[in-house]
Amino acid sequence: MLNNEFVFCVDSDGCAMDTMTYKHELFFGPIAADVFEITDRETFLTEWNRVNLYSKTRGVNRFVALVMCLDFAGVQGIDNLKQWVETTTSLSNASLEKALAEHLSDDLQKALDWSNEVNRQIKGYTGDSLAFSGVLEGLKTLHQLARVYVVSSANREAVEEEWVEQGLYNHIDEMYCQDKGKKEDVIAELIRNGYAPERIMMVGDSPGDFDAAKQNGTAFYPILVNREVESWTNLRETVAEKFVNETFTETNQEILVTAFWNNLEL
Numbered sequence: 001m002l003n004n005e006f007v008f009c010v011d012s013d014g015c016a017m018d019t020m021t022y023k024h025e026l027f028f029g030p031i032a033a034d035v036f037e038i039t040d041r042e043t044f045l046t047e048w049n050r051v052n053l054y055s056k057t058r059g060v061n062r063f064v065a066l067v068m069c070l071d072f073a074g075v076q077g078i079d080n081l082k083q084w085v086e087t088t089t090s091l092s093n094a095s096l097e098k099a100l101a102e103h104l105s106d107d108l109q110k111a112l113d114w115s116n117e118v119n120r121q122i123k124g125y126t127g128d129s130l131a132f133s134g135v136l137e138g139l140k141t142l143h144q145l146a147r148v149y150v151v152s153s154a155n156r157e158a159v160e161e162e163w164v165e166q167g168l169y170n171h172i173d174e175m176y177c178q179d180k181g182k183k184e185d186v187i188a189e190l191i192r193n194g195y196a197p198e199r200i201m202m203v204g205d206s207p208g209d210f211d212a213a214k215q216n217g218t219a220f221y222p223i224l225v226n227r228e229v230e231s232w233t234n235l236r237e238t239v240a241e242k243f244v245n246e247t248f249t250e251t252n253q254e255i256l257v258t259a260f261w262n263n264l265e266l
């Protein structure tokens with residue numbers, strides 16, 4: 001029975017894969033500055049990295065981050081983009097393409113051009129895209145104890161390629177990426193399909209991961225920024241087994257959540 005099975009939902013960028021920092025510093029921010037013709041580039045890129053890497057908005061969806069940073073830079077004429085971000089059920093390229101087909105606008109087109117170019121350049125990146133040390137061993141342990149699903153807001157093609165290359169793909173059951181919608185919606189769908197929320201644990205590095213778990217009444221395990229190896233070791237050696245043995249307490253959860261927020265910029 002599905003409701004008797006335990007599930008670990010694992011984020012990819014910045015959680016399992018050490019890819020988040022270089023993707024934002026080399027691609028997301030600089031390409032946004034190019035496409036939207038940002039004049040004070042240095043200030044914009046500093047804010048981009050703060051929003052996406054070193055604050056409580058770490059890991060926010062790319063389009064949400066784009067609106068936040070364009071607002072910060074005082075970019076005008078992005079009302080259609082803002083409305084789409086606020087109302088769409090899927091913050092993805094496919095959804096944006098559909099919106100453009102219904103209503104042509106310069107800001108929506110620029111956002112799509114930016115997102116496509118980011119994906120294109122990331123795919124062509126020739127540097128190392130490595131899993132954090134201990135992730136492979138951690139996933140092996142999780143998969144022995146429960147079902148393991150990748151739940152990521154990143155582009156599926158890129159995530160799948162990275163996980164295959166790093167030897168992680170054989171230790172998961174399925175991937176739910178940007179094309180499947182928001183993380184909270186993916187977890188909600190798992191629950192609708194019969195998994196008990198108290199037997200699901202979201203493993204992630206960002207407030208978005210925490211929110212996805214909280215909205216669905218599931219457990220949350222944080223992979224702490226700049227402490228990823230330590231976090232995966234603790235998950236593998238202690239927390240995962242406690243969770244499936246149903247000895248993971250509210251106090252255990254509170255301690256982890258407090259450490260998570262304290263590790264991010266106030």
